[in-house]
Amino acid sequence: MRTRSVDLRHFTWRGPAAGISDGFYRLARQLESRAFGLTPEQIGIVEGLRAATAVAVMAALAYGLGRPWLAWAVFGAFWCCLADPGGPDWVRRRAIGGFALAGALVLPIVSIAGAFGPFVGGPVMLAAVFLTNLPRAWGASATVPGILVSVVAVVGVDYPHTPAGALVLTGAFLFGCAWAYLLCLVLWRIHPHAPVRRAAAALYAREAAMVQDMLVLAGHEEASEADWAGLNAEHRRAVRLSIERARAAVARLEQRRGRHELAVDCADRLFAGLLALGHGLASGEASRPLRFALWTLHEALAEAAHQAASRQFSGVRLADQARSLAQDARVLPHAPGRALAQCAAALAAYAAGPGAEHDAIQPHAGPGRITVPVLRHAARVTVAVALAYLLVAWLNLTFSYWATMATVMVMQPLAEATWPRSLERILGSVGGGMLAALLLAASPAKPVLLLIIFPLAALTIAFKSVNYTVFVLFLTSLFVLVIEMVQPGSGVPVARAVNNIIGALVGVAGGLVLWPERRPGGVVALLAAAVEANLTFAAQALAHPAMGQDAAGQERRAAGLASSAAETALARMRLEGRGRGGRLEAATALLGALRNVAGAAAVRVLGAGTADAARAAACRALAASILARLRGEAVPLPSLPPGNDELSAALARLADAAAGLPARA
Incomplete structure (x- = not known):
């Protein structure tokens, strides 16, 4: 393990656009949590x-x-x-x-x-x-x-x-x-790539801000579980939204497998490692070697943000940082070590690049069709x-x-x-x-x-x-x-x-x-979608913990998008003055528990433990019961098989949150 003379108690980011990260990005996260956009x-x-x-x-x-x-x-x-x-x-x-x-x-x-x-x-x-x-x-x-x-x-x-x-x-x-x-x-x-470069750079900058806040909170001995839950929820939503914005920007360029698409894919893989790290830090003490490794990760993310914004990409320094991070990960305990190894692999893949032959833009446009919703909105x-x-x-x-x-x-x-x-x-x-x-x-x-x-x-x-x-x-x-x-x-x-x-x-x-268009089922449907997506990810992590990164990434992305959509809807309810009678609080608690389940599932996938069909079935049964309670049915919640890992504890907390749901969420 290398030694570094770094005082992490007073850690602040000195990477590219530090002022933007410390100010605008924090404000952006706060506005996004209240259904307003700031990019x-x-x-x-x-x-x-x-x-x-x-x-x-x-x-x-x-x-x-x-x-x-x-x-x-x-x-x-x-x-x-x-x-x-x-x-x-x-x-x-x-x-x-x-x-x-x-x-x-x-x-x-x-x-x-x-x-x-x-x-x-x-x-x-x-x-x-x-x-x-x-x-x-x-x-x-x-x-x-x-x-x-x-x-x-x-x-x-x-x-x-x-x-x-x-x-x-x-x-x-x-x-x-x-x-x-x-x-x-x-x-x-x-x-034409300027907006995409900005979106990709911001994505890595937001992930760097997430690591920075992890480091700061890890340095406070009095940090509570609620502090970690708030940090993880705020950053997860912000990073997931940033990933989807970057994907949309790449799609507008209609590239094949080019540098910018690779940047977004690698950032998504990094996000999985950050979810696991955040979940692990919330449930255990951060050792000094782990904090040094997080500092290395932060440096690498700052470099990735710099290279993503640059017209002339150079992955030399980023590759060196990825190797250093992989070296740090080998001497850490199993769970954080695997999470950091995932981050190092993603950074190394980004540093290697897709090859110049893939950078061509492919212009094509699909045909449009004037549908009833389009006509209704025009009217x-x-x-x-x-x-x-x-x-x-x-x-x-x-x-x-x-x-x-x-x-x-x-x-x-x-x-x-x-x-x-x-x-x-x-x-x-x-x-x-x-x-x-x-x-x-x-x-x-x-x-x-x-x-x-x-x-x-x-x-x-x-x-x-x-x-x-x-x-x-x-x-x-x-x-x-x-x-x-x-x-x-x-x-x-x-x-x-x-x-x-x-x-x-x-x-x-x-x-x-005037013929208002609303999401079918309203907020209840969004909550149900979040429950289904997150518990599907958890059940897959239990039944197939060694699933490939592509499959895990798809499940994790679906869970993150569903949770973000439901959280945005709840934020709008607060602005509208709705959600009285405990409904808003119960739904917020449910979504917080779901975020915890997703983080624990990400940890389990990275750990690649043994398959557990019984707990996977219990997870699906819990999902069915919660969905029934969201529909207003007074059904009991199933008992969960005992387990001594983080996912078992997260599912138990979810069951407690679901027990507090009123007749209608």
């Missing part, structure tokens, strides 16, 4: 600077020429940057070009219709909203451009013009779109926009299209996802309005506003995939300043905030009342 790894600084250039050039042109209608060039350039999904050029050309062409078709139609009054303009605009919500059937790369064309429709109807005037607006819009298209795809190209959005349109007309509000725009943007296919998005929209709009008011009070001169627009546009696009509240805050400030510069007036920040609040509230009402 600091997706801060796109270069994308933001590029979008700021696109917007600032058009805004300067509108201001310099003194042509207010050139504000549509600003809108077009900015919306094209929002429509850019990243990834391969063929996907980006289709998304940006499709938005530009569809917007140029819709804008003159709604503008001309708007000149005939709300009884003509309204129905035409609503027809456009319905049709532009149908591209959701073709996936995420078509959904966002479709929603943005809906935004063009609801804004364009409030710019009524004669046919000649409508064509001028459309020309300005196309001019801005063409400029953004040229800038994004020709003049200022960003490597739901259309009716809600109609209500918002009528309400702001009745209230005679200025800049009323901000209300209908907010309704379009907040409505999600699932009702349970609409109101958190609406809350974020309201908070962002109010904050953005206040920021814009302060900026206008401090810098009323138009040339100064033009300078301020650049960083605001950069921040808006840089944070578009990070957090919706922050995105809306910068978006609100940006457009208030753009409108103030090209169409000066009074009360613009207040009008923006008020209209956004109205539109968001209408969106919430529409999502809850």
Whole structure:
């Protein structure tokens, strides 16, 4: 065993992006536990600077020429940057070009219709909203451009013009779109792998943060079992969500077995080892050799995060660290030694790399199909926009299209996802309005506003995939300043905030009342899925402890996803004020026990003990009983065969938690 002069009592991470890890990632875990998203790894600084250039050039042109209608060039350039999904050029050309062409078709139609009054303009605009919500059937790369064309429709109807005037607006819009298209795809190209590199780097950084917190907690003699349970639950959910986001980012690139897919797969294998380590540390004292090995693992994860973010991958140092970790694992007790050996093997596989011949992008797109849920959502959005349109007309509000725009943007296919998005929209709009008011009070001169627009546009696009509240805050400030510069007036920040609040509230009402789409069975079904997935993993670990890593990884992933989905649903219940009468507490206790079972099952798989068919059958019987109790049936829980391993203790705690379930969870 090598010796190191490291004081682990005062351990802090000094690896890449340490500030982000210590601050943003902790905040991200807290927000994710409350059903709100924060993904600091997706801060796109270069994308933001590029979008700021696109917007600032058009805004300067509108201001310099003194042509207010050139504000549509600003809108077009900015919306094209929002429509850019990243990834391969063929996907980006289709998304940006499709938005530009569809917007140029819709804008003159709604503008001309708007000149005939709300009884003509309204129905035409609503027809456009319905049709532009149908591209959701073709996936995420078509959904966002479709929603943005809906935004063009609801804004364009409030710019009524004669046919000649409508064509001028459309020309300005196309001019801005063409400029953004040229800038994004020709003049200022960003490597298509940049978002994936950020996602993979964040994945290893989150795992490093998990190890860091293990080290800190292991250094506290007074740390309780509850402290370890909280740490493991928080990090497990965060890492599992990060893994799935990274998988989705790789899928958008549609690679074969390339470097980034290998990075995610190896991180998933590492996660299995971390689950086992976290479970073991929670149930026993951390020896000094084990803490030194964790320090080595932390160094290796920091290096993996650095290499994942780099355009030029080098696995030399990472391979050395993996060998050191494997050496440490050999002198440790059986369970932690096998867990660390698993981590070392995963790091070594990542360091070796997949080979350059596998890095080619394979462009292909599956056909979309307009299904009943897609039609229903399009109809739901259309009716809600109609209500918002009528309400702001009745209230005679200025800049009323901000209300209908907010309704379009907040409505999600699932009702349970609409109101958190609406809350974020309201908070962002109010904050953005206040920021814009302060900026206008401090810098009323138009040339100064033009300078301020650049960083605001950069921040808006840089944070578009990070957090919706922050995105809306910068978006609100940006457009208030753009409108103030090209169409000066009074009360613009207040009008923006008020209209956004109205539109968001209408969106919430529409999502809850208009043919709401909910998960079948609601939270009870999610709890049942978590019980089934976790106990299936536990039963497999008992019956086949020597199962291959691929099979174990699939079972572990299914259990983690099911638990995360149920925990997110419970977080939303807390925000909604539901879950009284002990239901929320009982469900939370059940999920905590399930996480403990999954960790113990991961330990057993790594230990590769002997098969135990009797306990596997008892595990399945326990799952059946808990599922029956979730359905409201008063069934007794089966007795579990005695056992002296961690999985037996975890199953016993799960049975205790299940005994506390009310008639309905």
